[in-house]
Amino acid sequence: MKKPILLKFLWVCLFIVLWETVRLTGNFSPLVYPSLLSIIKSLFHAFSSEGIAIQLLLSFAVIAFGITAGIILAMIAVMAAHSSAIFESFLKFVISVFHPLPGIALLPVLLLWVGTGIESILIIVLHSVIWPLITNLYTGYRSIPATYTLVADNYSMGKKDRFLKITLPASLPYFLAGSRIAFARSWRALISAEMLFGAAGGKGGIGWFLYNKRVFMDSSGLFAGLLVIVVAGILTEEVFFTILENKTVKKWGMSI
């Protein structure tokens, strides 16, 4: 466990050295290629006096809301599809239509129909999470081994027990994989939407922070904002989900 962390640290150092070497040898304008020192200064400034932490929290709150709503809707949809063949066919059709559509492509339509409020951003986030969630949950639901259901029959479990003790844990690996994809997609969609929308939620999220850095030509602030986005993404995708997996499906021996 020690060695991969050491290696990762080495990669970060290598990146830092590479960045500064290119900057020092290339004779770039600091507007195009700011020094690491000025980026770090901007980073401190962003946290201490520009309230980037609040903007980050705002972005995460929107995503958390979108994913929660997405999970509930997806579960209902999957159960409905399981009990009705007509609905299943309908759901498949809807997924094939909407899944390939990038959320940001819906933006002009949303502006016309919903307006410029936070609702539009929520719809974009919901759109980016719900289709991968349904697809994954559905696969998970269908790949529950027949033995499990037979065991449930044997114990003559009720519907509630069956759902809580068999269906949910058995499809958890798929559920987690779906949530990972959902987070990745919504995180990207949200930042693009915020960069186009402005301060829709009153204060604006991390995308709005980037947009302001761009129009006021604060390049080191721009890179500081990118750094924050990268770190927030890594913390969620690599740390949060990995811990969640280690505590559940890996501990139970369901996936490696």
Place this chain on the structure above:
Amino acid sequence: MFKQKVLPPIIFLFLLSGILFIVSCSGKNDTGDNKKLVIAEQFGLAYAPLQIIRADKILDKELPGWEIKWEKLVNTASIREAMLSGNLDVGFMAIPPFLIGYSNGMKWKMFTGLSSVPVGLVTWKDSIKTLSDFTDNDRIALPQPGSIQHMLLSMAAEKHLGNAGYFDNMLITMAHPDGMNALLQKKDVTAHFTSPPFIMQELKIPGFRLILNGKEAAGSDFTFAVGTVTDSFSSKSPEAVAAIINAIKKASEIIKNEPDRSAEILSVEYQSDKEEILEYIKRDDIIYSTEINGTDIFIDYMKKSGYVKPEINFTGIYYK
């Protein structure tokens, strides 16, 4: 330990750096070619002389033997970025975005004025009579933070409400046509800070009113659009800069003396009604001129409010 193969990663890194090198080099104009000029135009009545220059090939006549390329970019920020990366020589925009670039160390200058036009804040909401009537639920559409529209709005906010950032959390960034569409829906966008022809089109609709005009916010007249040139281009080709100034003068004369033909050209460019454009370009408050006025108003305000660094010396902003 494992025996690791070395060659594949080396090949990968070699190819990657090769691609990055090619991409970063193609971003620059070839410096050996002295006779190439790349200009970014913007649309809207404030930039009308540029469309006349291009349609009548005025610049081609002023600069024989030159290759002149007109670029269309989506907004001021991208024009500025293109000039910074060396893809553009000349761009047209309002004074505040120029000052923001200059204060951050961009090597460029203003070399000509282009136009003065009426700008202002339009609303449809009956309850909004003055700036203090906006509530947290209201939204104001304007092109982008740091734009002339944003600066004028902040100036007025400071003057009338004592707080320059009063409206900053109500802003929605939208290009003028999108902003107008959003305003016409009468939904969450309750006001639009805009410029011609959109401001006139909005004010023609019954119930839509102007609650703030640019001149009132700034306290005097000011040039709306100016021409900017990178130092690397102007030092290398001063004759081209002079030619552009001449071309703007000629185009302004054409708009004044041949309004009918100008409106014809512009109606094709803007895909709108010729009579309407004719009416607009004949107005007294739309002036095309190479003079630059009102820079100090913006410098003083932007220094005071922290939009540009207060220690910056702005004496070198004009090209001579």
